[in-house]
Amino acid sequence: MLGRLVVWLRIFDYDTLSALELHLGEDEDSRLIDIACDDGRVLLSRDRVLVDRTIKVGAAALLIAPNDVKGQICELMKHYPISTEPIMERCSVCNSKLRPAYSADLARAGGDVPRRLIDEGRELWACGGCGKIYWMGSHWRNIQKTAREVENCKLGDPEYNGQP
Numbered sequence: 120m121l122g123r124l125v126v127w128l129r130i131f132d133y134d135t136l137s138a139l140e141l142h143l144g145e146d147e148d149s150r151l152i153d154i155a156c157d158d159g160r161v162l163l164s165r166d167r168v169l170v171d172r173t174i175k176v177g178a179a180a181l182l183i184a185p186n187d188v189k190g191q192i193c194e195l196m197k198h199y200p201i202s203t204e205p206i207m208e209r210c211s212v213c214n215s216k217l218r219p220a221y222s223a224d225l226a227r228a229g230g231d232v233p234r235r236l237i238d239e240g241r242e243l244w245a246c247g248g249c250g251k252i253y254w255m256g257s258h259w260r261n262i263q264k265t266a267r268e269v270e271n272c273k274l275g276d277p278e279y280n281g282q283p
Contacts, residue, residue: 120166121191123191124163129210129211131205131266132208155178160178161180163181164182164183165183165184193272203270207244216246216247217246217253219242227250236254
């Protein structure tokens with residue numbers, strides 16, 4: 120339901136789990152509620168019944184209504200003081216922490232890393248979980264632009280309507 124929001128929260132360096140990644144099987148909603156309770160996590164969902172059940176047992180939960188990810192981030196920011204500063208600390212794919220990439224990481228990545236980045240001595244990061252290699256390429260400018268746009272709703276911009 121909120122897969123893009125999960126990715127953005129990880130870009131902002133929030134430890135974020137996704138129900139799809141957890142493979143919870145039967146009675147997924149009850150397991151999600153248990154995780155929220157046991158780990159002190161905030162359950163974010165577009166499912167009103169799940170959110171109501173979670174709140175009823177005393178765990179934190181928030182209904183996320185907007186369809187677009189920028190609106191979802193802004194909805195979250197209305198309730199929680201999250202930072203929207205992109206940080207190269209967490210894998211957007213698997214949630215593991217990133218670390219500097221070593222030559223062995225690059226060898227495992229095969230041709231996924233452009234040779235010119237290595238030749239230029241660009242800073243590269245490796246995921247400790249899935250092995251994905253990261254660098255600040257042209258996509259990083261787009262990430263920073265989106266972060267600036269959602270920052271407007273955090274600042275209480277009266278003109279902001281969830282569609283930067």
